[in-house]
Amino acid sequence: MIPIESPLDVLIAVAAFVAAIGVLVAVHEFGHFWVARRLGIRVLRFSIGFGRALWRRSYGKDDPVEYVVASIPLGGYVKLLDEREGNVPAHEAPRAFNRQPVWKRIAVLLAGPAFNLGFAVLLYWVLFVAGVPALRPLIGEVDAGSIAERAGLRYEDQIVAVGGRPTETLEAATLGIIEDLTDDGVIHMQVRGVDGRERRVTLDAGERSRELTQPDALLPGLGFDIWRPRLAAVVGEVVSGSAADQAGLEPGDEILAISGEPIADFNELVSRIEPNPNAAVTLSIRRDGATLELPIVIGEAQQGTRTVGRIGLAPANRPLDSGRSAAELFTMQKYGAAAAVGRAAVKTWDTSLFTLRIVGRILTGDVSLKAISGPISIAETTGYAARQGWRIFLSTLALISISLGVLNLLPIPILDGGQIVYQLAELVKGGPVSERALLLGQQIGIAVLILMMSLAFYNDIARHLN
Numbered sequence: 001m002i003p004i005e006s007p008l009d010v011l012i013a014v015a016a017f018v019a020a021i022g023v024l025v026a027v028h029e030f031g032h033f034w035v036a037r038r039l040g041i042r043v044l045r046f047s048i049g050f051g052r053a054l055w056r057r058s059y060g061k062d063d064p065v066e067y068v069v070a071s072i073p074l075g076g077y078v079k080l081l082d083e084r085e086g087n088v089p090a091h092e093a094p095r096a097f098n099r100q101p102v103w104k105r106i107a108v109l110l111a112g113p114a115f116n117l118g119f120a121v122l123l124y125w126v127l128f129v130a131g132v133p134a135l136r137p138l139i140g141e142v143d144a145g146s147i148a149e150r151a152g153l154r155y156e157d158q159i160v161a162v163g164g165r166p167t168e169t170l171e172a173a174t175l176g177i178i179e180d181l182t183d184d185g186v187i188h189m190q191v192r193g194v195d196g197r198e199r200r201v202t203l204d205a206g207e208r209s210r211e212l213t214q215p216d217a218l219l220p221g222l223g224f225d226i227w228r229p230r231l232a233a234v235v236g237e238v239v240s241g242s243a244a245d246q247a248g249l250e251p252g253d254e255i256l257a258i259s260g261e262p263i264a265d266f267n268e269l270v271s272r273i274e275p276n277p278n279a280a281v282t283l284s285i286r287r288d289g290a291t292l293e294l295p296i297v298i299g300e301a302q303q304g305t306r307t308v309g310r311i312g313l314a315p316a317n318r319p320l321d322s323g324r325s326a327a328e329l330f331t332m333q334k335y336g337a338a339a340a341v342g343r344a345a346v347k348t349w350d351t352s353l354f355t356l357r358i359v360g361r362i363l364t365g366d367v368s369l370k371a372i373s374g375p376i377s378i379a380e381t382t383g384y385a386a387r388q389g390w391r392i393f394l395s396t397l398a399l400i401s402i403s404l405g406v407l408n409l410l411p412i413p414i415l416d417g418g419q420i421v422y423q424l425a426e427l428v429k430g431g432p433v434s435e436r437a438l439l440l441g442q443q444i445g446i447a448v449l450i451l452m453m454s455l456a457f458y459n460d461i462a463r464h465l466n
Helices: 007-038 102-130 147-151 170-184 218-222 243-247 266-273 337-363 375-388 390-408 416-429 435-465
Strands: 043-059 065-080 132-135 139-142 158-162 186-192 198-204 224-226 235-238 254-258 280-287 290-297 299-303 306-310 313-315 330-333
Touching: 007 043, 007 065, 007 102, 007 375, 007 390, 102 132, 102 337, 102 390, 102 416, 132 170, 139 147, 139 266, 147 198, 147 218, 158 170, 170 186, 170 218, 170 337, 218 224, 235 243, 243 290, 254 266, 337 390, 375 390, 416 435
Parallel strands: none
Antiparallel strands: 043 065, 132 330, 139 224, 158 186, 186 198, 235 313, 254 280, 280 290, 299 306
């Protein structure tokens, strides 16, 4: 879960969420709108949002369309002329949606998801042309006795491949780990050590594989962290009201030891604090050349399914020498305009397939239902992305656009995919699906969506309550 730390963060999250959803819904509905118009089907209304209209205008003399911006920005719709929804003048009947051949109706329904996927390709193209700096997949601290340690992972190993697929970036490695884990509970990695030698390691999660698909549980459950530069154990910021604040820690304090045991860097401090929530310890610190002893009671926080220790401070930006160059830590994904098209298309395709696999594995029970996120988590993610810069925001927008496109193709009656199933059934049957079947399907579709949204909201709220 991404923390919301201030009222300004909340405002940014809400604004970024509304902007992202508004853009992606507009793209989706424009797909339906554009293809319907090109195929000669009458469009009556193009609406962004549901509920009371905040803005409404009609354009076009001979073929007017009503454009609406409504008060609930969680979707939108294109209203087509259809004899099943009311009386249609005889001269307009040939342009009604229900009068069109099946292939035209399917083309209109496919257009929304297709435009979302195409929009993702466009966003990735912009990113690849501009250049996207990405972290290399380097292993950080490995917990003693963990799955990772038993497999033979070591500090500063670089993940070269997962499941036989190359992993040049941290994102690619993370997705590969999730996919390999949910396949059979076993993660096959090829890693390169600091000595330059490559070796194969196998992480066997066994019966814990489903548990590790819960939010924030993957890496802690496997027992390793992502590598980050070692920072000196110097206090940069103290959270107001935290355990550190109550103990009297101040920015600039250098933490030397905890309960008499020396601290080499900030990562070591974290590794000593996290396993001991609510424990009473003594911090030895250096302040203005003097050594002080400060008693402190470690606080607690929820990290995935674990309760961990927290004292409420952030490190100063004083990196210790890691021995690694910037080229070893980062890779730049940048391509020419033509090459970026192919890379963007491949990225969109791979992400779409990954999304479908995860949905399938949720249905089969291989992935925890807690992995389903709702509007609150999406708002937090888009807000965080907006604060990190335009590259991160566009990347997040592309991911959400792909999810919107893929999920709308699911065969749920109220979604585009379900409507396509009806059209195919009509093609096989040789006649329209009965009104009773349509009504039943709509009721089932609404029930499924309500169930999914309820679960998503529950997961969002539960994460915050934790």
